[in-house]
Amino acid sequence: DAGVTQSPTHLIKTRGQQVTLRCSPKSGHDTVSWYQQALGQGPQFIFQYYEEEERQRGNFPDRFSGHQFPNYSSELNVNALLLGDSALYLCASSPEARVPEAFFGQGTRLTVV
């Protein structure tokens, strides 16, 4: 049984560019959340998707957007990248019945130069 999978694992982008990160939830999980973890900090909630809708959003600018597909997989898009967007981006999935016990993927390390 595959766990939560994210792609790519590492990414280097230039300031001002756009990036798309992808997440496939654990089998049986229909809720996907995205988190940003800066070095030395705890993860910060970006947003959560359920039934292809954004259900809850953290304190992140509109440059951060997302999408959930009918198969429950999800994408995180970040526009107009800033140096401060460099972080580990984590996807977490959970079954709706047991939100918020969240299980994390391995993360995508984004470096903005």
Next chain:
Amino acid sequence: QKEVEQNSGPLSVPEGAIASLNCTYSDRGSQSFFWYRQYSGKSPELIMSIYSNGDKEDGRFTAQLNKASQYVSLLIRDSQPSDSATYLCAVNSDYKLSFGAGTTVTVRA
């Protein structure tokens, strides 16, 4: 005030000792609480969840919750070198998890 605060580390304990980690939270409406373990360069791994006041034991780990004091703790008994990691306290409120900054634990042989 931060939503979730953890005792500052790093915490160094000898092998076989008890490691004690503390966490306080600000949202009185929070109903569920979690401890995650994160090895360096890896993603967080859920190790304990607790929903009711009192203690919950799972192997060498014990989570303690006191909602009146808005306090959660984690005890690691018989600490092993493999327990060396950062431990993150997470609190659920309105579908989202709020995390503390983490406490780094080093178990010395």
